[in-house]
Amino acid sequence: MKKFVTLLLALVIALSLAACGGGKDGLTVEEGKLHMSTNAEFPPYEMVTNDGGFEGIDVEIAGLIAGKLGLELVVDDMGFTAALEAVQNGKSDIAMAGITVDEDRLVNMDFTDTYATGIQVIVVPEGSAAIDSVDDLESAALIGTQEGTTGYKYCSDTPENGGYGEDHVVAYETGAMAIQALLAGKVDCVVIDNQPAQEYVKANPGLKILDTEFAVEDYAIAVKKGNSQLLDEVNKALGELIADGSVQRVVDKYIKAD
């Protein structure tokens, strides 16, 4: 009897180890699931619904990719920097958060093909006379940004590299907090991605987006550096979804043409 119990115990341990060891062929962090780390405060790419679920362009595209891979999508909501780290550390399978393909990031993670274009824009109070174009940023006393974003990186860079220096930039935890700081007069402008900027300006009267673009970027899905099997699978699924118009349908659902 004792021997049987020991055997049974060994079997249970072996089975649970197998379950912890990753998904099918070790492809994903959890068996049968595709974990997407994100920062669900970036409308219309990812946001929290009234009942605590998640929606947005990235969430839906990730759901379609998971479906093609025969996996169930799990959205893990966290800070923006944490969402990038999760994929680097193997805590999530993919990161999607309107993430710009950036050479610094490419050192630590791999990216799929791009699925959307992002534009960094400048948000100012409607009556702002001081800032009318990108050229005026130099004189801007304080620029609000979201921490860990390309907007923060460009603005806080040294003047020799086209930035304005760290002293001229405030990094907030979220884009929404940067916008609140602008409304409260704590910063003179906010540099942020165009689509969330549109949503924030719609929701907060008294703000406007300058016509001049600050930077044009590519959004892509991040995966752990060197996980070429997962990268290939996700890229293949994404490519099919772009080719058959599914990605465009999702974008059109959330971004209405003016």
Ligand code: GLN
């Ligand atoms: N596209 C920007 C970046 O990748 C901002 C993304 C975000 O704030 N979610 O840095």
